[in-house]
Amino acid sequence: xxxxxxxxxxxxxxxxxxxxxxxxxxxxxxxxxxxxxxxxxxxxxxxxxxxxxxxxxxxxxxxxxxxxxxxxxxxxxxxxxxxxxxxxxxxxxxxxxxxxxxxxxxxxxxxxxxxxxxxxxxxxxxxxxxxxxxxxxxxxxxxxxxxxxxxxxxxxxxxxxxxxxxxxxxxxxxxxxxxxxxxxxxxxxxxxxxxxxxxxxxxxxxxxxxxxxxxxxx
Ligand SMILES: [Zn+2]
Numbered sequence: 001x002x003x004x005x006x007x008x009x010x011x012x013x014x015x016x017x018x019x020x021x022x023x024x025x026x027x028x029x030x031x032x033x034x035x036x037x038x039x040x041x042x043x044x045x046x047x048x049x050x051x052x053x054x055x056x057x058x059x060x061x062x063x064x065x066x067x068x069x070x071x072x073x074x075x076x077x078x079x080x081x082x083x084x085x086x087x088x089x090x091x092x093x094x095x096x097x098x099x100x101x102x103x104x105x106x107x108x109x110x111x112x113x114x115x116x117x118x119x120x121x122x123x124x125x126x127x128x129x130x131x132x133x134x135x136x137x138x139x140x141x142x143x144x145x146x147x148x149x150x151x152x153x154x155x156x157x158x159x160x161x162x163x164x165x166x167x168x169x170x171x172x173x174x175x176x177x178x179x180x181x182x183x184x185x186x187x188x189x190x191x192x193x194x195x196x197x198x199x200x201x202x203x204x205x206x207x208x209x210x211x212x213x214x215x216x217x218x
Pocket of ligand 1: 106144145148
């Protein structure tokens with residue numbers, strides 16, 4: 001981890017992580033939370049991770065189109081806030097569940113990765129809006145959102161566990177689209193996030209992910 005100049009001038013400094021560091025931070029966070037899974041897994045029980053790490057979860061009305069926010073406090077413990085709208089219509093909607101889960105994991109990643117820069121900047125909160133961060137890849141170049149999305153992927157699709165599953169499913173001879181759908185279903189995450197995670201692990205190539213975007217979900 002390094003502190004560098006912030007090119008966006010939003011903060012006095014930007015924090016810079018190697019991707020491997022983010023994987024490690026996610027793994028440590030899951031270990032500290034005792035690896036809670038939903039129905040024995042592989043999907044990570046993100047609510048329980050947040051709870052076990054001692055972060056307060058606050059379900060509160062946020063400005064329109066904002067799904068979640070992380071508030072940094074003087075005590076050093078961040079408060080993770082999510083919109084009550086995320087809790088609507090969860091039953092029978094894997095997509096909505098994935099959206100709630102990815103928002104929680106994204107905000108948790110801010111809490112884990114960005115306390116230091118926030119303390120220096122004396123800024124209170126980071127927001128996740130539907131427009132800029134509703135989909136995992138759709139950040140507009142803000143380094144803190146990019147890092148939070150990497151953290152979100154690393155928490156919900158832990159490197160070793162996810163790779164083992166992905167290679168097993170892929171060996172079973174599934175094509176790319178069913179592979180992504182199967183993994184998204186098992187890990188309870190979005191299709192686009194799954195496709196990008198697979199690409200980040202070199203299990204899918206950029207060309208294969210581009211083909212998926214033509215199916216309308218990446
Ligand atoms: Zn964010």
